[in-house]
Amino acid sequence: MSDLASTTAPAASLDELEQAHADLVAAGLDLDLTRGKPGADQLDLSTDLDGIIGDDWMLDGVDTRNYGSLDGLPSIKAIGGRLLGMPATNVLAGGNSSLELMGRYLVHAHVFGVGGPDTAWNRGQPKMLCPVPGYDRHFSLTEHLGIEMVPVELTEDGPDMDRVEELVGNDHDVVGMWCVPKYANPTGITYATEVVRRLARLGQVASDHFRIMWDNAYAVHDLTDQPDYLESIFTEAEVNGTQDSVVQFASTSKITLAGSGVAFLGTSLGNLAAFRDHLQYFTIGPDKVNHLRHVRKLGGSRAIGDHMAAQAELIRPKFAIVQEVLADGLGDDGRHGHWSTPSGGYFVSFWSRPGLAGEIVDLAARAGVKLTPAGAAFPYGDDPDDSHIRLAPTYPAQDDVRRAMEVFVTCVKLATARADTTS
Amino acid sequence: MSDLASTTAPAASLDELEQAHADLVAAGLDLDLTRGKPGADQLDLSTDLDGIIGDDWMLDGVDTRNYGSLDGLPSIKAIGGRLLGMPATNVLAGGNSSLELMGRYLVHAHVFGVGGPDTAWNRGQPKMLCPVPGYDRHFSLTEHLGIEMVPVELTEDGPDMDRVEELVGNDHDVVGMWCVPKYANPTGITYATEVVRRLARLGQVASDHFRIMWDNAYAVHDLTDQPDYLESIFTEAEVNGTQDSVVQFASTSKITLAGSGVAFLGTSLGNLAAFRDHLQYFTIGPDKVNHLRHVRKLGGSRAIGDHMAAQAELIRPKFAIVQEVLADGLGDDGRHGHWSTPSGGYFVSFWSRPGLAGEIVDLAARAGVKLTPAGAAFPYGDDPDDSHIRLAPTYPAQDDVRRAMEVFVTCVKLATARADTTS
Numbered sequence: 001m002s003d004l005a006s007t008t009a010p011a012a013s014l015d016e017l018e019q020a021h022a023d024l025v026a027a028g029l030d031l032d033l034t035r036g037k038p039g040a041d042q043l044d045l046s047t048d049l050d051g052i053i054g055d056d057w058m059l060d061g062v063d064t065r066n067y068g069s070l071d072g073l074p075s076i077k078a079i080g081g082r083l084l085g086m087p088a089t090n091v092l093a094g095g096n097s098s099l100e101l102m103g104r105y106l107v108h109a110h111v112f113g114v115g116g117p118d119t120a121w122n123r124g125q126p127k128m129l130c131p132v133p134g135y136d137r138h139f140s141l142t143e144h145l146g147i148e149m150v151p152v153e154l155t156e157d158g159p160d161m162d163r164v165e166e167l168v169g170n171d172h173d174v175v176g177m178w179c180v181p182k183y184a185n186p187t188g189i190t191y192a193t194e195v196v197r198r199l200a201r202l203g204q205v206a207s208d209h210f211r212i213m214w215d216n217a218y219a220v221h222d223l224t225d226q227p228d229y230l231e232s233i234f235t236e237a238e239v240n241g242t243q244d245s246v247v248q249f250a251s252t253s254k255i256t257l258a259g260s261g262v263a264f265l266g267t268s269l270g271n272l273a274a275f276r277d278h279l280q281y282f283t284i285g286p287d288k289v290n291h292l293r294h295v296r297k298l299g300g301s302r303a304i305g306d307h308m309a310a311q312a313e314l315i316r317p318k319f320a321i322v323q324e325v326l327a328d329g330l331g332d333d334g335r336h337g338h339w340s341t342p343s344g345g346y347f348v349s350f351w352s353r354p355g356l357a358g359e360i361v362d363l364a365a366r367a368g369v370k371l372t373p374a375g376a377a378f379p380y381g382d383d384p385d386d387s388h389i390r391l392a393p394t395y396p397a398q399d400d401v402r403r404a405m406e407v408f409v410t411c412v413k414l415a416t417a418r419a420d421t422t423s
Numbered sequence: 424m425s426d427l428a429s430t431t432a433p434a435a436s437l438d439e440l441e442q443a444h445a446d447l448v449a450a451g452l453d454l455d456l457t458r459g460k461p462g463a464d465q466l467d468l469s470t471d472l473d474g475i476i477g478d479d480w481m482l483d484g485v486d487t488r489n490y491g492s493l494d495g496l497p498s499i500k501a502i503g504g505r506l507l508g509m510p511a512t513n514v515l516a517g518g519n520s521s522l523e524l525m526g527r528y529l530v531h532a533h534v535f536g537v538g539g540p541d542t543a544w545n546r547g548q549p550k551m552l553c554p555v556p557g558y559d560r561h562f563s564l565t566e567h568l569g570i571e572m573v574p575v576e577l578t579e580d581g582p583d584m585d586r587v588e589e590l591v592g593n594d595h596d597v598v599g600m601w602c603v604p605k606y607a608n609p610t611g612i613t614y615a616t617e618v619v620r621r622l623a624r625l626g627q628v629a630s631d632h633f634r635i636m637w638d639n640a641y642a643v644h645d646l647t648d649q650p651d652y653l654e655s656i657f658t659e660a661e662v663n664g665t666q667d668s669v670v671q672f673a674s675t676s677k678i679t680l681a682g683s684g685v686a687f688l689g690t691s692l693g694n695l696a697a698f699r700d701h702l703q704y705f706t707i708g709p710d711k712v713n714h715l716r717h718v719r720k721l722g723g724s725r726a727i728g729d730h731m732a733a734q735a736e737l738i739r740p741k742f743a744i745v746q747e748v749l750a751d752g753l754g755d756d757g758r759h760g761h762w763s764t765p766s767g768g769y770f771v772s773f774w775s776r777p778g779l780a781g782e783i784v785d786l787a788a789r790a791g792v793k794l795t796p797a798g799a800a801f802p803y804g805d806d807p808d809d810s811h812i813r814l815a816p817t818y819p820a821q822d823d824v825r826r827a828m829e830v831f832v833t834c835v836k837l838a839t840a841r842a843d844t845t846s
Binding site (some may be wrong): 035037038040043046047049050051052053054055057063064065066067068069095096097099100103104107111112137140141144253257258259260278281282283284285286287288289290293 | 458460461463466469470472473474475476477478480486487488489490491492518519520522523526527530534535560563564567676680681682683701704705706707708709710711712713716
């Protein structure tokens with residue numbers, strides 16, 4: 001452990017902590033734990049995508065170089081189906097961004113209507129349920145569309161289902177719900193099977209055009225050899241006849257290349273046909289050449305598993321450093337807060353003592369460590385407890401993760417000590 | 424010339440033409456002149472895009488493999504700027520589809536408002552001017568958005584500007600206008616300099632949020648060594664202080680790979696900032712890896728020109744066959760209609776005697792030759808003269824273009840002879 005960390009030992013006084021922080025500010029660090037970006041070493045695992053095509057540009061009998069195939073060809077849909085746990089025929093393969101597909105689906109539902117103009121959400125006063133803490137880009141997109149966001153607590157097992165069922169069943173202005181069901185951004189929890197089953201039954205009591213936006217971004221992003229298990233919501237929805245109420249999303253952005261992957265949408269055949277009817281006005285088809293590259297790389301039965309195991313080797317030490325520095329610096333008595341210990345995904349959540357998150361993020365920024373703004377994981381940026389901070393350790397090198405976390409610990413202890421002094 | 428063509432000599436009787444058509448139906452051809460798709464030989468010119476990256480994935484100092492760069496990096500913007508005739512800083516580089524960028528811009532303007540919600544076109548009863556004949560996908564997109572389309576005649580020099588100026592100046596519900604200014608889809612004409620200048624001045628009399636959608640899809644798609652000249656509308660707009668009234672689009676879909684190119688949007692810096700503000704909710708960034716590939720291939724000062732000259736070598740004979748079969752089969756007396764002789768682009772327009780286009784397309788379909796539906800080049804599919812037919816000769820092989828055109832000539836003559844008989 002470095003000198004900086006040793007100055008943040010639990011017994012340090014307020015004065016010592018203020019001095020430690022001042023030293024860090026003077027040191028002029030420039031570290032960044034804000035975004036869930038893969039590290040360069042992870043991306044190196046996929047540079048064989050360039051040159052993977054060779055002389056054969058055909059996929060499923062189609063010349064990938066030309067126009068067409070609005071929802072992608074069968075072989076790339078099959079990869080999406082494996083990520084989403086559903087048949088390939090229910091899947092659309094798109095461009096490089098699942099966020100773009102989510103936004104497009106929401107515009108389809110909100111502005112145009114999944115069943116025609118009379119069913120457009122914007123005819124009423126639509127609301128979406130937002131488990132919190134959650135993914136900031138889901139929330140900013142929803143706000144941009146003018147859809148009201150209703151926070152719901154995210155527990156260790158998933159969203160508070162008693163509350164969700166009450167809201168969805170009693171208020172048909174609730175037209176949708178965001179879910180990141182596995183290794184959730186940002187807490188890292190995975191929805192329990194009973195939660196998935198209850199979510200799959202919501203379609204029985206919800207508004208006709210209610211949609212669960214099921215963003216399974218971390219479906220295969222295990223960090224341990226005992227990965228979390230996620231029940232297939234598609235199978236559960238089929239059992240309950242509620243297939244139309246679930247729209248799933250995934251991408252290879254955090255499997256192959258972050259900016260150059262393939263995004264997928266999977267849903268009922270009826271929903272898919274309606275979405276295609278909308279999409280056809282906006283594009284002739286996706287980049288099938290990039291689809292071909294991904295089929296070549298990920299199409300084998302063990303390819304995704306082997307590839308993600310190699311990724312985990314690179315990410316796991318960084319998550320271990322986060323846990324180590326937090327435990328060493330803050331102890332386990334909860335006095336300085338608590339944090340998640342995810343088995344996969346890209347994030348660790350930290351909860352400070354209430355009222356201190358904004359101050360901690362500000363202290364860290366002044367000490368040269370960028371963190372996601374406090375409150376970002378909540379609709380309208382409003383964390384009512386001012387407690388949650390998202391940590392994203394994948395992008396920096398291991399040494400930088402350690403230094404950034406040591407700074408973070410110092411800032412947490414300083415903010416806590418200040419609060420102790422004034423209270 | 425083949426046997427089929429010889430049976431369609433100008434002097435053939437109605438009975439002979441009916442028999443010739445029946446023979447074609449029996450022959451069971453399967454030919455397609457519907458879409459402006461590049462031929463496989465054109466695509467072969469760009470297969471070096473796979474493997475072009477090698478070991479260096481950086482572009483302008485940025486790792487193209489990771490997230491980010493919402494509107495693309497400077498080097499790819501520069502290529503867009505060359506296609507659009509404007510500075511790179513005014514350009515956004517996007518995904519694989521300029522139609523997608525157009526649709527996104529229209530959703531931005533129509534639903535969200537280029538200057539905030541109060542400026543959204545859908546607050547009123549918006550109309551767009553549509554030079555006809557025009558591009559069917561522009562019109563279907565506009566109709567899908569619920570924007571009324573007002574047809575304006577496209578002359579040999581561009582849109583009928585007297586009519587355009589009257590409509591734009593007197594009716595502020597006219598919020599936009601479609602233009603394909605060079606080698607226009609489908610007639611192949613290029614807007615005269617005076618027309619470009621008058622279009623650039625529309626912003627002085629138009630509604631504040633009026634936008635010309637300038638789809639310069641064929642900017643570098645010359646077929647002869649005396650290419651048409653298109654004045655830069657950006658420069659003209661700058662002179663008149665109307666930069667906000669023009670949004671330009673282009674792509675490399677018909678330069679490199681049709682399904683895997685790079686699309687561009689170019690406009691005033693103010694418009695670009697507003698569009699970025701909208702776009703940021705829907706995507707983290709475009710496929711920068713594909714941008715890098717295109718910078719490597721097209722970045723040299725002569726690269727685009729040399730590449731398009733090679734394309735022209737492949738396309739020119741097909742356009743020559745169209746002209747030859749039409750002239751040989753129909754003569755030049757206008758009795759069977761007339762057609763365009765473009766110097767570039769992807770299409771030839773044919774105008775039958777009024778009232779016959781639908782019948783000719785139907786006759787051709789029964790004889791195994793698919794043509795774009797009659798009326799497709801008009802808003803709501805309504806060609807008031809039932810006269811225009813779009814011919815797209817790039818995709819089939821030369822022999823197939825000839826056979827398809829011979830069938831077409833037979834169908835034109837048969838429909839004309841039938842009309843002569845009943846009149």
